[in-house]
C-alpha cells in the first residue's frame with residue numbers, strides 16, 4: 001500500500017497531492033491514509049506541508065526532492081574499495097565481504113552523518 005501511495009505522490013510531482021485525495025485514490029479511510037502518509041514522511045520519501053483547503057486544515061504531500069537527486073561520481077569520493085588491495089577477492093559469498101568490511105561500513109556511516 002505504501003508503494004502505491006509513493007507512486008501517486010511521485011506522479012503528482014511539484015503540484016503535490018492532497019492527503020484526502022491520496023486516501024480516495026488508494027481506497028482507504030482517512031485514518032489509514034494518514035498512517036500511510038506519515039510513514040512515507042518518516043521514511044524520507046515524501047514531505048507533508050500543512051495547507052488550508054476548502055476551510056479545513058489538511059496536508060499536501062510532495063515527493064522528497066533528495067530521493068530524486070541523481071547519484072553523481074562525487075557520491076563515491078573516498079570510497080575505500082577503489083584503493084583496496086582486497087577488491088579482487090571481495091564479494092558477498094567470499095570470505096572477504098562488504099557485509100563484514102569495517103572500512104566500507106565506516107565510510108558509509110560517515111556519508112550518512114555528513115549528509
Ligand code: SF4
Pocket residue numbers: 080081082084085086087090091096097098101102103104
Ligand atoms: S568492501 Fe572492504 S574489503 Fe571489499 S573492496 Fe571494499 S574496502 Fe575492500
